[in-house]
Amino acid sequence: MVRSRSSWLSAVLLALAVLLGLAGPAPAATPPPLTGATGASVAETVAAMQPGWNLGNTLDATGPDETSWGNPRVTRAQLSAIRDQGFRSVRIPVTWSRHQGPAPDHTIEPAQLARVTEVAGWALAEGLYVMVNVHHDSWQWIMEMPSRPDAVLERFTATYEQIAAAFRDAPPELLLESVNEPFFEGSSGDAENAELLHRLNAAFVSVVRDSGGVNATRPLVLSTLHASSEQERLDELAASIATIDDPALVATVHFYGYWPFSVNVAGNTRFDEVARQDLTDTFDRVHDTFTARGVPVIVGEYGLLGFDRSTETVQQGEKLKFFEFLGHYARQKQLTTMLWDNGQHFDRTAERWRDPALFRQISTSWTVDSATGSTDQVFVPATGAPADATVVLDLAGTEVTGVRHGADTLLPGGDYVLSGDRLTLTADTLARLTAGRPHGVAAVLTVEFARGAPWDVHIIRYETPLLSDATGTTAGFDVPAAFRGDRLATMEAVYADGGNAGPHDWTSFKEFGAAFSPDYTGERITLTPEFFDGIRDGSTVRLTFHFWSGATGDYTLTRSGTTVTGTAGG
Template sequence: MAGLLGGRHTLRARLALAIGAVVAVLAGLVAVVTTNAYAAAGCQVTYRIASQWPGGFTGDVAVKNLGDPIGGWTLRWAFGAGQTVTQAWNATVTASGAQVTAADAGYNGAIATNGTVSFGFNGSWTGSNPVPASFTLNGTVCTGGVGSASPSASASPSRSASASPSTSTSPQPSGDAMAAVAAMQPGWNLGNSLDATGADETSWGNPRVTAALLDNIRAQGFNSVRIPVTWGQHMGGAPNYTVDAAWLARVKEVVDWALADGFYVMINVHHDSWQWLNTMPGDRANVQNKYNALWTQLAAAFRGSSPKLVFESVNEPQFTGSSGDAQNAELLAVLNKEFHRIVRASGGTNATRLLVLPTLHTSADQARIDELTSTFNQLNDRNLIATVHFYGYWPFSVNVAGGTRFDPAVEQDLVGQFDRVANAFVARGIPVIIGEYGLLGFDRHTGTIEQGEKLKFFEYLGHYARTKKLTTMLWDNGQHFGRTSFTWSDPELFGQIRSSWTTRSGTASADFVYVPKTGSIAAQNLTLNLNGTTFQSLRQGSTDLVRGTDYTVSGNQLTLTSAALTRLVASRSYGVNATLQARFSAGVPWRINIITFDPPVLAAATGTTAAFSLPAQFRGDQLATMEAKYADGSNAGPQNWTSFKEFDVTFAPDTTANTITLRPAFFAEVNDNARVTLTFHFWSGTRVTYFVTKSGSTVTGSTS
């Protein structure tokens, strides 16, 4: 659900290749050479910088063979500004000075005529990061044609602020909603800005939206942007409910920037859903009049805008004080139908504009889908889109009730929801947009869910949405992509998301291996999740580990040998001593941290229900979850239907401060003068017991 000021600020991304001349974009540089003929030798190279951050970048390279089939390939180019390749996948990359050589990985050596092979790499840069001027494939200059009859492969490293990297900026024909929504994939939400409920767009802590932000989001590979807008605090009173002209002009300015960048753009009525629209059961006439007046003004303001502008009737519709599901469904149907009537009657581009209608609460439950299906049947309009939101299986999404892993329950919850909307709508030719997706744990910080488990969730989400032809829009309230730095707070997460738009990636049962601080080190096993790929190699930095000596692979079991682990951890300092990459035939590599640890040590403490932190020596380990029980075995604390408490709501580790804080929310539902046994579960498998007793506002903690 979208964020509320003072409550949840819930967090909610395929770079299209330009065809024709070369396009180069900072943080999304693309060099493309085209052709439509082949002969004995010829090639086309597409080089793009998929993401960039201070000092580093990720490059994606696609090589198309325009000549006769080849059985092995070597691609060469020169970096012009001192860039270096630090690691690569799906190719073996070496360098001598500025000259770079990428050779096939064996399994991808054959390229048929007009066939394409792709590989990727991470690199470093300083000063500037221009695309290479030219490439050779097996000694043949890749000019985009055969012989010398094609244009040069050189690239220009700049573009105007309004240029679009989209393959097409022409609007989809009216009635072709499925094609338009497919072209919107992937999408991104400009959350907690124009939807903020304060005086202006900065009231929830984000800076003013800039054209540069949208330029940079476009360069990340997004083809659509959802711009949530809250209108209520910018509207006058009855009977006209006039929208403030300056606010409307500001919204239009941001929309126009996005359209100029080539985005499909979605605007809506956002937090109004819980500010005043929710009172409709008891104040129907006034709410209906205000809603109709709002959409009448918006339809008039945008009636001449590009067909790539999309309207969404209301975000996460909800009603307070209704008589139940039947009335909720009836009220939402009224809002959706009035929205449809007003927009269509306003004429201009609105006569055929794509309109998005949500389910109640944007839920994918079958009953909610059935209700929206009824509305679609009644409206019988080929330019309508259905929308739901998806934040995953709740215990996993917030890390409660032991939901620490991406397990079959989490996967089946996703499959069920995506299947239901695909069967109800897509199967009938009605497109579906997952208007917001993410994890609810991002409300606090992204560390609520363990990194590897998070990556597996997003890898599968992107894959399954693609198979069901669902367009996805990442919810981002500023925590994912920096609004002024234009960098990702978690590049590894975005790399996984971006990869999932086009292919699957191999993963593993964990992204870590724990080894003891002292004593002998035993061999360790990880289960590989191949996801349709094949395992290729295990690498540390630019060095491949030796199969059969450092590791073995049997079926889906990867075993790291005792000798290799002992060498990798070296002096065995606490924490990550080495990082490996399991490399597969497609997708991004899977990172495996080799971690040295000792069992964590906790210490006695005193404090209050408002401020209680216990000393914790983590000694290389990481906290996964916490159980709380009374002496009789019953569950203690909030959500007492489970012994496992909610991460960061009831407890929060701080490995820098060496503390574990028990939140006031935990003590608020703990019995007075009752001893509570806490069991802290760590990712190494270690469990540590601790005891707390609350007496009034005083809290004492001990290890025995």
Template sequence: MAGIREVARRARWRLGLVATAAAALVAGTGLVAATSAQAAAGCRVGYAVSSQWPGGFTADVSVTNLGDPVTGWTLAWSFPSGQRVTQAWNATVTSSGNQATAKDAGWNAAIGTNATVSFGFNGSWSGTNTAPTAFTLNGVACTGGVGGSTSPTASPTPSTTPPTPTPTSSPSTPPPAGTAMAAVAAMQPGWNLGNSFDAVGADETAWGNPRVTQALLDNVRAQGFNSIRIPVTWSNHQGAAPGYLIDAAWLARVREVVGWALADGFYVVLNVHHDSWQWINTMPTDHTNVLNRYNALWTQIAGAFKDSPARLVFESVNEPQFTGSSGDAQNAGLLNELNTSFHRIVRASGGANATRLLVLPTLHTSAEQARVDELSSTIAALNDPNLVATVHFYGYWPFSVNIAGGTRFDATAQQDLTDQFDRVHTAFVARNIPVVIGEYGLLGFDRHTGTIEQGEKLKFFEFLGWYARQRKLTTQLWDNGQHFDRTTFQWQDPELFAQIRSSWTTRSGTASSDQVYVPKTGAVTAKSLTLNLNGTTFQGLRQGSTDLVAGTDYTVSGSTLTLSAAALTRLVGSRAYGVNATLQARFSAGVPWRIDVITYDPPLVSDATGTTASFAVPTQFRGDQLATMEATYADGSNAGPQNWTSFKEFDVTFAPNYGSNTISLKPEFFAEVNDGRKVTLTFHFWSGTKVTYHVTKSGGSVTGSVN
């Protein structure tokens, strides 16, 4: 499967999508604290709800000290809508009724004049989630300005525990001094600007996103990201030989956006992006011209940014690949030549480039052992302490695109992740060479984020964030507009982002499914799910603001959660098709796990006619959802594209449309179906129901039948 997976990755085109989701609230108030008699006091508090889901939310709180230095703080407020804190980071947060108190974590007890500290928490809510507007610090009401004084208060004893890198550090916080490992740790977590500056068309809107704005970067930073990768394709903005001059206006625009990001406090990764397959890939047959052009490109980039702060990082080339080579040995040699040339040019350009962090990729940015070994050899030969290795990760390919029955984040998909992260940890991190997962996500997101079932998707991101922390890997989320909307500055899927954000600092409990299916007719029976505690403890089930009753509504035996027949009968009510109730499984840490209680009947399909360009199976889904589809001929052989498997690729060869009550079979499917041979389709639904259907292609015509 590795070869198939790499082909899929190299062919990836990331199209932008519109996103919508969570709102942010900012409260400007005063904050006071004391370190000595009659100390001037005042501060500003920012309170932002960065993500929200039914029954839960994530909030970020920033405290900017406008008065004399503070050496210990306790912030208090009252929730106006009965919210409760369930888990916190960078502060110890306690609550009693509607009253909440956040105490410094020791290592962040000191707040200098005009400095900022931040903390965050997950909370629960029902009805409304109104933001608090009044805060006190050390018992003194915040006023929003500098004025008055406070009496001395005892400062807490500083903790001896070293600070953990946090996703919410102030933009004014300088990068850590010392090793490359420390700097790359401070880059966690990271975000990709996507293909905005890939610019295969006229300008940065070519991929469907709006022009990058300073407000976009401000809002991304406010989500808790500490680094931003800015992919740039230079091909359409570089002149001819021998100078290969970069268009001045294009370079100025890139410098403007990089400057905004640096001003926001980001670490910024700037690279040579899809030039990798537009012209660099011809290096085996056009070696001299490619190398000259590549060297000219990096000479100009290095010169333009040589005086930029150390938080600007250069990446030699994105997903390097070569066409027409003699094989792995030549590929390794060519990439070594590019990485070595890049290193020499940047280091010789002077200024901050003499010690700037430089990111070097493996071939295809693959974490396969041979590719990792090749890069390890290059880094060893360069003998430079400020080098960073990078690979990309889009998951186990069948799961990542939903093909070959890979509908679940199962043991195989999990093992693929741990194997890859273990390899780069052993090769690099264990040898004090930092690693950036420069892109991560799921390949199915290139079409839309619904290719992978929601609960399975959440388990993937929960596990990825946790295991990356175990292996000390910095991660940078790939986002071409399908996650964070570039205009509204909201998340399309706040539940997904809440899981991602939580994974930066802790684990969350999950379950074998986020769906419980109850038949529309007949007796309602008890249903069970397997809990994945992930080091947490199960706290209970809640519907909205109402706790379900343990022992009556549900039981837990070991890792098995069972909903009683009586509780399910109450929850499904009149048993209308679809989601009748949503529960929250709550754990001692992380975000709650949503469980939808769904009423269904086996879906019904009907006969139809159409063409290979437009054919749809009339489908009464009746509350159920489609997981995958198999296609076989009468002799049992596999039909359709990628006939090494009977299970076809979701949304590429088929796609459900719940609004129009159809399952479309796409032209890509019929393009590889034999004329005149009946194909048996088996539709697999998430309830466990299987429905068969038959299609026959005759030229450009298609007939479909139940029998």
């Protein structure tokens, strides 16, 4: 008789009761067949996991417990809500280090192991596929393998002996992932890195397979070095998989986009052809190296790196285009994707999306292509008569069916003109929508299509931002800024006597959120201590603030020790 997901959870709870002395020995269980309870191939299992979601910054937190990084304690209701959002799998990152005893046994605290199996069991009971891993241990002790190879391998093996035993009879909808973003400190280079990672992955597969039960055929997930998608790293993992020679292996990489766009540095404020080609090339490499050769692939984390600071690091319309294209191309290349969510996307207490428009774009991309626009912002000057404004549409094979303003339908040929892929909002329409409105978003127009997600266009009434003089220190300097409806895109910094100033001195454009950050409510632009770490003492720096309307603002800084003086103007 095949064991179900719910019966496995019951068995786990009974085993824990035995461990804690609360029940008698569990009766011997009949091992499930080696073909796996569902009989699905590994490729079919991975395909069925699309789309996936990460329970990030929770059981992987390095503090005392799962709430240490600001997220609430996991409940079954949260996992049920995630399933209801359309997700079919959940990755459960786990950091084990703080919950392990000393060598040689490296015993995992029973309460921690019980908690991980409980959360995994809830997810399985909710009909989700599950992937459990060894997570931040990668930089807490696994990274030391070049200098302590035997000790690290011993601990890694002991860790997985316990994890494998806990999940021995879990249904095959649960996958185990060897290690998150592995790397090695102090190695001699690529060859040693590849050899060390192969030793870890081979030990992982051997330990899990030897534990028997469903583990004998359970899909096992192996990462490239750093979870990188560079061809050299892909080739290393492909060689390792060939050597291990196990039919139920899955490859995994992570993807956070073209780095300058992903963090908004070097003036890469848009999801342009360079950023698009980077994604295309990455997914092509992964597909050609693994998927096309019969090894399924899970993109175990995806998102934008700038989200680590704020989801506002990348402008809304540009991020929507990124996620739309990512979903589109992942479907083309048969890649299963798992959204990285450290609590900034799905509010696990309120059980709703913090940015519904973002999730609408992401979730639609799982099944169909959606049209997008060249921009989702139309700036209308607060003074003078507005001009017509055109948004170029990437129709993605569909067609416009209408344009709405709230419950009102705009009239084609009057309120707007559609010519091929060009949507032109007439001057009269823009004047009507912004008349008497304060600075900022005066209206949101929704462009609807025959297929896919709609595209929102924000009509923004603005005037050129005003910057003011200020004094402060290198511990943090605020530029007074009356934004007057405009939004900050990026900032340049150059020395008055020549050369790029500040961190990333290979470019004049600084990193959004790291070197500078706008506060629209507080009407200021903060220059961070990290920015001043890259500014020479006694120097004069000329800043240029670039706004999304196309306006610019010049500002001059003078640093003397820790004192900073700022003057509006060039």
